[in-house]
Amino acid sequence: MTSQFRRLPGATRVVLTASASVWLAACATSAPMDKPAAPPQAQPQPSTPPAAEAPSPKPTYGSFGIDTAGMNPAVAPGDSFYRYVNGTWLDKTEIPADRSSYGMFTQLAEEASRRTRAIIEEAASANAPEGSEARKLGDLFASFMDEAAIEAKGVAPLKPELDRIAAITSRKELSAALGDTLRADVDALNTGDVTTSRLLGLWVTEDFNEPSRYAPYLLQGGLGLPDRDYYLVDNPRFAEVRQKYQQHIATMLGLAGISDAEARARRIVELERNIARVHWAQVDTQDVLKTNNPWPRSELARRAPGLDWEAYLGAAGLGQQREFIIWQPSALTGISKLVGGEPVQTWKDYLTFHAIARAAPYLPKAFVDESFAFNGRVLSGAQQLRERWKRGVDITGDAMGEAIGKLYVERHFPPEAKAEADKMVRNIVAAFGQRIDGLAWMSPETKARAKEKLGTLQVGIGHPAKWRDYSGLEVVRGDAYGNADRASRFEYRRNLAKLGKPVDRSEWFMVPQLVNALNSPQQNSIIFPAAILQPPFFDASADPAVNYGGIGSVIGHEIVHSFDDVGAQFDARGKLANWWTKEDAAKFKAAGQALVAQYNTYRPLPDVSVNGELTLGENIADVAGVAIAHDAYRLSLGDKPAPVLDGFSGDQRFFLGFGQVWRNKYREPTLRRVLLTDGHSPGEYRASTVRNLEAWYQAFGVAPGQSLFLPPEQRVRIW
Template identity: 75%
Template sequence: MISPFRRFPSATCVALTLGTSAWLAGCATTAPVDTASALTRSDKPASAPPAPAQRPTYGAFGVDTSGMSPSVTPGNDFFRYANGQWFDRTEIPADQSSIGMFSQLAREADRRTREIIEEAARSDAPAGSELRKLGDLYASFMDEAAIEARGLTPLAPELQRIGAIADRRQLAAALGDTLRADVDALNMGRVTTDRLFGLWVSEDLNEPSRYAAYLFQGGLGLPDRDYYLSEDPKFAEVRQKYEKHVAALLRLAGGAEPEAQARRVVALERSIARVHWSQVDTRDVAKANNPWPRAQFAQRAPGLDWEAWFAAAGLGQQREFIVWQPSALTGIAKLVGGEPLQTWKDYLTFHALARAAPFLSRAFSEESFAFHGQVLSGLERQRPRWERAVSITGEAMGEAIGKRYVAKYFPPEAKAEADTMVRNIIAALDRRIDTLAWMAPETKARAKEKLTTLQVGIGHPDKWRDYTDLEIRAGDAYGNHERASRFETQRHLKKLGGPVDRAEWFMVPQLVNALNSPQQNSIIFPAAILQPPFFDPNADPAVNYAAIGAVIGHEIVHSFDDVGAQFDARGKLANWWTKEDAARFKAAGQALVAQYNAYRPLPDASVNGELTLGENIADLAGLAIAHDAYTMSRGGKETPTIEGFTGDQRFFLGFAQIWRRKYREPSLRRALLTDGHAPSEFRVLTVRNLEPWYQAFGVTPGQTLYLTPEQRVRVW
């Protein structure tokens, strides 16, 4: 996935990321692009459609020249050269943790989505219909008076069940009942959960013709293990505020000794954090590929009554699992058996309150925001209630909204033009593979096989999700959220033992994002990203190839980044490299790691080159093949100079401007620890590895960003 920004929908942050795994009015189909025809040996790639005469969104050709800082030398600070005046004059809205092109477009998508949902809420659609469910779901969260009147009542049955836990078997069942399908290691990049364990149902790493159930480490209320274990004073301060937050929620719920309970909960979570894998280890797919027969769980991870846990989790019939972080699973199970029962009851009580808080009365909602929004993300005020309602409705019934979004906002022409660009960029990578001097013929053949079978979805899925069995009750905000969460988990559990759906989408059309699924060998581009400033039919082709073209290239390359390159054309985790080629590829990756490790977004914090390696490979090679495709699309013709900028200059400016972004420090600090994407400024700096950028802007030795030809990283 490509976009690194995180938005704050409720009690937790939801990642909107373009990366591996993780960045819309007629109804277009979502058939895969015919990549076989795109990869013919013809020297005549599909031509980009001629730009209409209308004015593009930005300026005369699609770049915001008013936001540039022309006095800055491009070779010293290309991000500021392209974006300096925009950066200086732009204020981060009080209810956002950052601002940039992705967040601005996402807000426009939210506004459109709001219109769709509110129209449903006003309709007289029959009870039980999809339209009525959409309207009731949204209206139930918007009815603040009813929510206030109910207070803690919606959560009372769950709190009573926790209070009644009398032994370890009942504890295991209670922990199992909290399991949700809320992680997705390769497709959406979600690898953390506040529940004890996370569930992911996806194609088996070892046999992609069947589904596997994956179990992940979980159990933390803070974003990452380092928040608990780091001795940095900033993290120590967050821990202190977190303990106060835990106590505050327990106090609001009538806890007898909230401060003591909070101390026990945070101490338990710190013990859980000590056995967690790091973010870098977690993205090591080969290390994570650990099939465990169910019969061996009690022996491999003693302390938890696994049979009671599996039964309560709805996994009683599943005979085998893939355990992503086995030592963490073992360590957590030991804590379940060893820590006092009352501590676990305090823990379950707090997490039930934390998950429910955004759907409860104002006191709970405000306390939730005070910590998750203000402390962790630096927000000054909560998002408008309608925006939160849009997020909540979208999480529950995203495709029901998506089909209406597509009908209203995604014309067939947009799909056709995106198809053309995808074909050109795939063809560009195909040619680039042919020219790789360091790669053996047999490895090239396997790479081209994978590229030829790549599935491409544009706009929306062919088949829409069925919400018939989802129960939505008017006026029951928390109940609707809980039932939707269970409904989604059941949808995933039903996959186990069934045929694999190779056409499944993992994003909704109204999401400003894109995605690569290595197990499907597929990429998708939701409708919402196929609009200005990423894709503007009125803009200069150079800018379109730099913006949406770089996004397309990014997602294609994820099939060949350090993780994607471990999967074959079928989506199986299998080696298809010669030993020598694999060593050269790894060496190039390590050079990119070193380059990004040197970037310091904060005086006391660097980019983690290992954590961000896959995204950095996709940025670098994706931009390179987008430039190749742009060059090919010109058919050998020279491009005109527009407002003083050559075609290549417009290309690189267009790329730099889609990565405009300004952060609040808490959000940036969090992203450096947990996000697989480098901060946007440093994603722009991948240009310093590309020779056409040097030529376009006359970058010379002695300038800050200059790298000698030997220092420039070449991956694909």
Template identity: 60%
Template sequence: MKTWKSLLLGACAPVLLSACATTTPVLLTAETATPSPAAEAAKPKPKYGSFGFDTAGMDRTVAPGDSFYDYASGGWMKTTEIPADRGSYNTFGVLTDVAAERTRAIVEDSAKGDAPAGSDARKIGDFYASFMDEAAIEAAGLTPLKPELARIDAIKTRADLSRELGATLRADVDALNATDYTTDRLFGLWVAEDMNDTSKYRPYLMQGGLGMPDREYYLDASPRFQDLRAKYKAHIASMLELAGYDDAQARAGRILGLEIAIARAHWTVDATGDIAKANTVWSRADLARKAPGVDWSAYLQAAGMGQQPTFGPWQSSAITAISKLVGSQPIATWKDYLAFHAVERGAPFLSKAFVDEHFAFNSTALAGTPQQRERWKRGVDNTSGALGEAVGKLYVERHFTPEAKAQMQEMVKNILTAFGARIDRLDWMSPDTKAKAHEKLANFRVGVGYPDKWLDYSGLQIVRGDAYGNWERGELFKYRRNVAKLAGPVNRDEWWMTPQTVNALNLPMQNMIVFPAAILEPTFFDPDADAAVNYGAIGGVIGHEVVHGFDDTGALFDAKGNLRNWWTPADMAQFKTRSQALAAQYSAYEPLPGLHLNGNQVLGENIADLAGLASAYDAYHLSLNGQPPPVIDGFTADQRFYLGWAQNYRSKFREATLRRNVLSGVHSPGEYRAQTVRNQDPWYPAFEVKAGQGLYLAPDQRVKIW
């Protein structure tokens, strides 16, 4: 999706727009000029409709004030089926399918085998071709897994156990992403900036050890979860039987019992998101003193961190309690546990019997997904997982233009300016706190499309015909690259996301936001769409990521990304009061009978939606430079803006997936994200929303934070 040269916007490098944040913005004026009929005819048409919005997906029989989500997306909801290989489907899923097809062409071209040996293209092709070679995988059977199972079988002592646990540690978690804060390995590792001093790195240890998504799956006494636990136990036994273990039912019972004990130690999603509580620093000696049970010398030596002096136990009491289980539970039970999880992790790269059993529980039982994804889709995902930025280089060359990047950068600058103006207008914040907020905003750095510097994969060995080994070496390569960061200078421009990922990201300790190329597609962003729709859609996403720097988590980090209080006590009290009003509003939503959203669990994302959308609205009107916007197909500019936002979040869920998202996710379901408009004053006159309608809030009930 791009060319290799840096695409400069004024004096700003592509991932360093902060230098421009305090200067006069470059304002988009797409709607201010009146084109000639000939120019209008030659203008490229947007992908959706006449102005970039899918009007066919609306349901105009619904009043916007009763359900803006159904009004904007009800037609889409009625005609869209969730693909059989998905637990849910939404706008992100539509673009993920587009990115997958494009990535498929890249990896299949690379798999032809004519790229030079050792080149990234050759590695991409060999990884993908190996995964697609089902005959070779079937012939190998369990053989690829035997060395790890033999090591587990050889465990005799607690030191042996700790050594094996340390050897399986991987960099597969992210403390600031609550959808990725846990792992099926006993602990997870996240190497990132030290929150107290972002000029250096810290290794954060995260709770793990569970094969199901969250502690509630183990501890909830309701029939639904009792049934899932029974299915999980049967799944464990089936996996062990496939791997040749006898007495599988008894082993499965012991493994499930151990995981229930681990789950009792786990922090909830809410607690994990409490940054101040989680920001704990332990010395090497503290590990042994505060988390006895693990032989930490053996563990860390096997993990390649034998000389590391300090650690960040994110869920400190969970680390302590899980370590105690390592020292107290029978070694035989731990060996069974390690064997099962080794088989479970490796199953997608083993023979069909393992793949099918893995899918039956993890996708059908847990998410309600009836059909396994086509193998090429899994191959694309796994190749990107191992060689993400190498694939991303080729992706942006083919699918991301300099013009699209420049347009996005201008929108970002406008939204940063608009958010700065919103800070100035706050009537509840003191001048001192406002000055600190402006300092942070002025130091924002923004990545659009792709990173300036690509990862080097020269140290990763990919062997054609060795699907399991390629995956295993890819995981180990990523882990060692992260551990190596502990000895070097901090890379302030690390992206953490590949260009072919349909998502966006705020990095609080880097004070940076990132928009990968793959999300910069219709309906989120269409260079040929009406500016109002673009500002509502991708502008709302840009605003969302900007505001993450000032949400209930981001507000705790200063301009340098350090965890430092820059608020007056009175201002922080006001911020918390307003935030709790938003949490209460979302806690009233009931996606399934008896299952409400946890307003605090989803608070950060909803603050970002609330103020991000408001900032995008202001930026759109700034971009008009005082000129009146046109009415298009009977829709005013404000209507088009809010419809662009709503289109972002049209989505459908299978019940099991929705329940899982509500219990363990930090994002509200799409319906409730779309309806954040009820807190936006301009939305009411735009759609003539009146008292008595379902979404109507009196002015004093509309939550305003930023």
């Protein structure tokens, strides 16, 4: 769920999240937030924590999987289900100083990080053979952890790249330099991944129009801030961020010994502001019909003049590619025009700063501290840089994630967990099939197509069937910056190598140690990494009601992504094609718009509402996912009644299991960024989707007059 899910949240390749830079990703998490009582109003979390923070209490999940100590039974479920389930935890938990948000996903991610550290350090101390995966893992981590060596080298590792930029004298050379920075590090169907600090983003995946082949998708990029609104919206908060961003750029240039840093910084910010002016809004980038624009390579120069496309694509390793899918055509045209029109020197300054910014984690402490001061404190609200070993674990995982995942699965994913999860998936898929059969509003023709698509759904549990080969990755002990650069290029070449080859439908897009889940509409596949298959989401020995409410709702969520506002536009083969009757499509859209209206009323901050249109896909997946999981739980009981445990009925425990996984607290800067750019609603409102389910009203006796009560005709039913 970097969907805390795919898309479950903040990322389709649905993930729970993403960010505009390495440091923003390292300092911020995209997870639901803490808020007091019921909608629509809630107060922001303070952006500055107490000077000395107490350790956050660790939940104890009791005899059947619910952290009852974290509940607040003084709150009526019908007034604020979120606070009823999580109120005491919310009141007592402080966001750790090195985090911009904190919740169940974060807690599990921290545990996965500790486990991963043990795996890496064991590899580092094992005296493994030269060239082995274990040796590479150990050398990657050790190189990053050797601060003394990094300090001694200063900016020397980056100097060759800065010299190449300084030597640019023409627009052809500029275009080639821009092309050399291209990486396949965006996911167009995850809204958090659309903006990149590189001029353009590349996504290599199945072709919308023929899913048996790969296609290269080109996306808008070029921004150092998370979204175009940070540059264009005229309010005091964004104005302050822009001012601090300009100061940050000047400081980074100065640290690298670049002269006239203040003037260069002004020009860079103005250039990025011009780029932002041609960017598409987040909602538009989710409209797959608008974004499906195949362009022959021969048309690039005519439709998007300014950039020297021959030089750009040649340097990017795409010189032989004959066709591209352009995600935001007008943005590409506008960005290309700027390459041809803005002074070459301004572009050189731009390239220089972003080269320094990308290298900052591997440079001396002054660069690290300045990068955190802006990306961590200003953009995310974090108060303290994460410990170096945690950053080292992330960086090593970025380079060789599946090599770590292979060992992680051996140690931390028992076969019985996979077997139990497999059984739950089968039950939830069956429940969804029955739900399709019972839809009164859908015609038999569309039902048949929906069942056909459900029948082709691929499910991955725990880990991929085959592991990635890292034999071609060169790792040099003591070369932290070089290792990161080579790993980035290695991954880029791996993606380019897919072009022209048959699609590998077994490929995973997450590593086992990631706490997240994913749906790929083009593959019609869902993935649940090993690290999410643990409490509070899943415990093979826990009460089934809690498991179905936790991981069951996640499974349902990911299944529904194949049938949400985006997924429903792909057929059983993963092709972007209409399989709906006109009448059924209109009814489906109307239900979606009712959900948009419902979420537009939620106001996490006094001056900012949830964007119901931006979050529609995730909200559909939430409401239908929990409904399907509840159906599956009831089916799993057979004809037997559910036991009452500690005074809670089976249905109550199911909904408690759902509600507790969305515990989360945000610092205000991160919450604002999430509301602007993330396709996931904050946790309170994800949990509050239960107000659309009749079974929840029955379970807790919710009545008119309570804050969450909706008359039956206003409850949104989708799938």
